[in-house]
Amino acid sequence: MQQFANPTRFLAIANKALPLIWVLTIILFAIGLYGALVTAPPDYQQGETVRIMFVHVPAAWLAMLVYTVMALASAVAIIFRHPLADVAAKSAAPIGAVFCFLALATGSLWGKPMWGAWWVWDARLTSMFVLFLLYVGYIAIWQAIEEPGRAAMIARIVALVGFINIPVIKFSVDWWNTLHQPASVLRMDGSTIDWSIRWPLLVLGLAYTLLFLALHLMSMRSEIAARKLRNLQIARSGEA
Template structure:
C-alpha cells in the first residue's frame, strides 16, 4: 500500500482498524514504563520531588505545539492539495490538542505554585500558551459554527495557518523576553542540560504521550470519516423522501 492509497477513506479505515489495537497496546506499555521510571527518578537537589511534575508537564507542552504543527500541515493539504483526509485530520486533532494544552497549563500551574510561589503569572511563555489554548477552542467553535463542511474546512485551514505564528513565539518566548519560566533544557543548542536520571524518564514519557496522540488521532479520524458518511446518507435519505413526496403530490 502506497501513501497515496491512504487518500481513499475506505482504505484508511481498514488500515486504522488493523493498527489501532497495536498502537493502544504499545502506548499502554510505554506509559507504564514511563510512569514507573518517573516514580523511581531521584529528587532534584533544588526542587525536591516536585521535579516529577516535569514528566507529565513537558510532554503535554511539547504535544500542544506539535499537534498545532500537524494541523498546519493538514491546513496546507486542505488549501493547496485539497486532500480528502486533510480536513478530517485537522478536525480530529483539535480537541486532542486542546486537551494537551489544558494539561500543560494546569500541570505548569501546579508546578509553579511551589517553585515560583504563584499559580499564574502573565509572562510571555504562560500567556502565549494560554493564547494557544484559546485558539484551539476558537477553531473547534469555528468548525461547529459553519454548517457547510467545505466552507468550514477552508476557514479553519486559514485560521490554523495564521495561528501557527504563535508556535515560534511560544518556543522562543523564554529567550526573547524576561520570564519566570526557565529556558529550554532539552531541545537546545549544545544538547540537553538535564541529567540522565531525569532525561530518560522524560523522553520515555514524551514517546508514550506521542503514541497516545497518534492512537487517539487515528481513532478520532475514523470517527470523523464515519460522521461524514452518516451526514451524506442522511442528506441522501432526505432527498429521496422529498422526491417521493413530490411524485406523490403529482
C-alpha cells in the first residue's frame, strides 16, 4: 500500500485506470439493467414494482460500503498518517450520502404501493436515516472548520464514532421484528431469492461499486488539485 501513498503516483494510476473503470461500469449497468427490466419476471405479489428493488438494494449496499470505506480511511489516517487517506475519506462522504438518499427515496417510492405508507419507523429504516444524518454531520464538519489539518483530525473521529451504526443497520432486521424484510441475498444458509432475479441484482451491485470507484477516484483527483491550488495561493500571498 505504501507505494500508493505518493499523490503523484496515485494520480498517474488513477488517470490510467479511470477510462477502463468507466467502460466496465457502463457495460455492467447495461447487462444488469437488461436483466432487471427485461428478463427478470414480475413478482407474483408485488407485480412490476419489484423492479424498484434493483435500484434500491445496491444503493443501500453502497451507502453502507462507502461509510465503511470512510471509516477505514479515517483509521488509516490516524494510524499511518497516510497523506491520501483523509482525501479518500473526505471525497467519499458526498457520494455515500447520495447513495443513502437514493436508497431512502426508492424505498419510500416502493413502500407507498406495498406497505401503504411513504415511511414507517421500523429499525432498518430508522438506522438508515441515521446513516444519512451521520453523512451530513461528517460533511458539515469539513465545512465548519476552516483550518484543513484540524478539520481532518476532527472528521476522522466523527467517521469512526459513527461507524457503530453500520452493524446496527446490518443486523437491525434480525434483532427487531421489522416491516422491512430480513436479509435474503447475503445469508449464511444461501440466498432465498430465485436466480432469475438474483443475477441482475448482483451484476447491478457490482456496477454500483464500480460507479462508486470511478466517482471516488475523480473526486479524490479534484480534491488533490484543490489542495495544490490552495498551497500555491498561500505561497503566492507569502511572496507578495
